[in-house]
Amino acid sequence: xxxxxxEAAPDTTRIHNIGYRSYDGPRLGxxxxxxxLFSQSLRGAYGLGRSxxxxxxxxxxxxxxxxxALIIVAISVYTKADELFVEYxxxxxxxxxxxxxxxxxxxxQSVSRDLRFRTVPLYFSRPIERVxxxxxxYGAMASALFILTASPLLILWIGSMLxxxxxxxxxxxxxxxxxxxxxxxxxxxxxxxxxxxxxxxxGFGVAAVIAVLTITYGAVSTLQGISYATENTxxxxxxxxxxxxxxxxxxxxxxxxxxxxxxxxxPVGAGAGVVYLVVILGLIAACYGILMARYRKVGL
Amino acid sequence: xxxxxVARLTYRALLGRRRAAILFLLPGLLxxxxxxxxxxxxxxxxxxxxxxxxxxxxxxxxxxxVIAGTGAIGPEIDDGSIVYLLSKPxxxxxxxxxxxxVAIAVTMxxxxxxxxxxxxxxxxNGQQVAVAYTVAALVASIAYSALFLLLGTISRHAVVIGLVxxxxxxxxFGSLIAGARTxxxxxxxxxxxxxxxxxxxxxxxxxxxxxxxxxxVVTLGATxxxxxxxxxxxxxxxx
Numbered sequence: 001x002x003x004x005x006x007e008a009a010p011d012t013t014r015i016h017n018i019g020y021r022s023y024d025g026p027r028l029g030x031x032x033x034x035x036x037l038f039s040q041s042l043r044g045a046y047g048l049g050r051s052x053x054x055x056x057x058x059x060x061x062x063x064x065x066x067x068x069a070l071i072i073v074a075i076s077v078y079t080k081a082d083e084l085f086v087e088y089x090x091x092x093x094x095x096x097x098x099x100x101x102x103x104x105x106x107x108x109q110s111v112s113r114d115l116r117f118r119t120v121p122l123y124f125s126r127p128i129e130r131v132x133x134x135x136x137x138y139g140a141m142a143s144a145l146f147i148l149t150a151s152p153l154l155i156l157w158i159g160s161m162l163x164x165x166x167x168x169x170x171x172x173x174x175x176x177x178x179x180x181x182x183x184x185x186x187x188x189x190x191x192x193x194x195x196x197x198x199x200x201x202x203g204f205g206v207a208a209v210i211a212v213l214t215i216t217y218g219a220v221s222t223l224q225g226i227s228y229a230t231e232n233t234x235x236x237x238x239x240x241x242x243x244x245x246x247x248x249x250x251x252x253x254x255x256x257x258x259x260x261x262x263x264x265x266x267p268v269g270a271g272a273g274v275v276y277l278v279v280i281l282g283l284i285a286a287c288y289g290i291l292m293a294r295y296r297k298v299g300l
Numbered sequence: 301x302x303x304x305x306v307a308r309l310t311y312r313a314l315l316g317r318r319r320a321a322i323l324f325l326l327p328g329l330l331x332x333x334x335x336x337x338x339x340x341x342x343x344x345x346x347x348x349x350x351x352x353x354x355x356x357x358x359x360x361x362x363x364x365x366v367i368a369g370t371g372a373i374g375p376e377i378d379d380g381s382i383v384y385l386l387s388k389p390x391x392x393x394x395x396x397x398x399x400x401x402v403a404i405a406v407t408m409x410x411x412x413x414x415x416x417x418x419x420x421x422x423x424x425n426g427q428q429v430a431v432a433y434t435v436a437a438l439v440a441s442i443a444y445s446a447l448f449l450l451l452g453t454i455s456r457h458a459v460v461i462g463l464v465x466x467x468x469x470x471x472x473f474g475s476l477i478a479g480a481r482t483x484x485x486x487x488x489x490x491x492x493x494x495x496x497x498x499x500x501x502x503x504x505x506x507x508x509x510x511x512x513x514x515x516x517v518v519t520l521g522a523t524x525x526x527x528x529x530x531x532x533x534x535x536x537x538x539x
Binding site for chain 2: 057097101104105116199201202203204206207208210211214215218219222223226227230232
């Protein structure tokens with residue numbers, strides 16, 4: 001048997017048209033991709049759309065966050081008190097550890113896994129830009145924290161109406177509380193995402209977020225206590241500039257009607273309050289800038 | 301029971317690249333605060349004891365213990381590379397004990413040594429405060445490392461659970477409910493510190509014999525159980 005002659009080849013091979021067609025339907029575009037990334041990240045922060053095991057922790061923390069509010073409301077209604085015995089603005093300060101643990105567990109799952117499994121380039125192969133990714137992740141984390149911190153305030157407010165407290169006054173206090181937790185959510189989620197994005201290993205990310213939030217607060221409170229005890233009260237408000245939570249405490253003390261809660265009830269005046277506001281805005285801008293810089297070269 | 305290669309790899313995993321920066325951050329902060337307090341306030345035994353007890357022993361030692369203890373084994377289980385280690389002819393308990401020794405060494409180096417230095421900065425070891433808290437930090441390092449290493453083999457949320465134990469159970473419940481203090485590594489370590497300095501600035505709610513027994517039981521039990529857990533480890537995919 002002989003092989004077919006080479007001359008026969010042009011007759012038998014041919015390029016078939018097997019019907020590939022280009023897509024000419026509607027393209028949903030950049031804003032749709034950004035919205036999807038935002039909503040998926042927000043759902044992911046509460047474990048929705050993930051495995052049952054990863055729902056446990058965020059839901060548990062959400063429950064722990066809301067439980068004291070329910071107890072406060074129950075006691076207030078039962079004793080017919082004419083005001084809640086915990087201020088709206090103090091609630092997040094009292095439960096700061098829950099917020100810190102929530103942020104520490106969810107910020108790394110939001111950004112670290114994309115970095116570690118090198119899926120970030122896949123996002124950028126879609127019609128989204130770096131700024132969309134950062135904004136979507138940042139917005140989602142801030143919204144998740146806002147839901148966590150504002151829900152108990154809503155419970156308190158509804159409870160205050162059930163207990164027939166003064167509506168206008170309670171609504172005003174509730175509004176001030178909402179502004180305060182909104183600032184806290186944006187500030188904390190920025191800090192958390194920066195720490196998580198810089199440490200792709202999940203465990204280290206968790207520890208780093210917790211360390212930055214609680215250690216700085218502990219250190220600042222200790223220093224404030226010492227400077228108050230040594231009659232150095234002028235330094236107390238300025239020391240508060242060095243940790244995220246004391247920044248929020250100082251801001252709400254200066255502008256949002258919260259009682260002075262630094263050691264010795266040293267108040268933060270309007271002048272210092274402006275400095276607090278500037279530092280908070282600067283920190284948020286810095287977090288955004290660091291995240292943008294972090295994703296400039298990632299994985300490519 | 302000690303494998304130098306496993307130890308070397310664990311040291312690299314714990315201290316390599318940027319990770320050591322987190323570990324240097326906390327002791328650095330302690331030393332800065334100690335120096336600031338000394339500069340503002342002068343030497344004061346009570347302030348020194350408060351700062352070392354409240355910041356160094358209550359916050360820094362558990363945090364470094366969590367990072368070192370879970371970091372010694374957690375990431376390897378997390379990304380599945382532990383199978384390459386487990387498939388080598390090294391006994392599982394040997395792996396655990398080696399990693400435990402490394403974790404203890406790292407925790408001690410980054411918590412007990414700065415505590416001693418901070419104590420000397422604060423009041424020049426007046427009333428043995430610095431030495432007492434260093435002893436407490438050394439003892440607590442061993443127990444925390446064993447405990448958090450065990451957590452690292454049990455759960456992928458080891459760091460969160462460890463932090464909740466260290467910050468919520470020991471700090472929050474410990475200050476509210478007296479009974480919680482009996483089950484707290486920090487108080488056991490303080491009991492030993494109390495023995496070193498005698499009655500005075502440091503007090504613990506747990507008697508020394510109880511504390512010693514509990515420390516030994518927890519450390520050995522956690523190590524044994526971690527070894528057992530590693531023998532029956534199932535690797536799960538990423539959630």
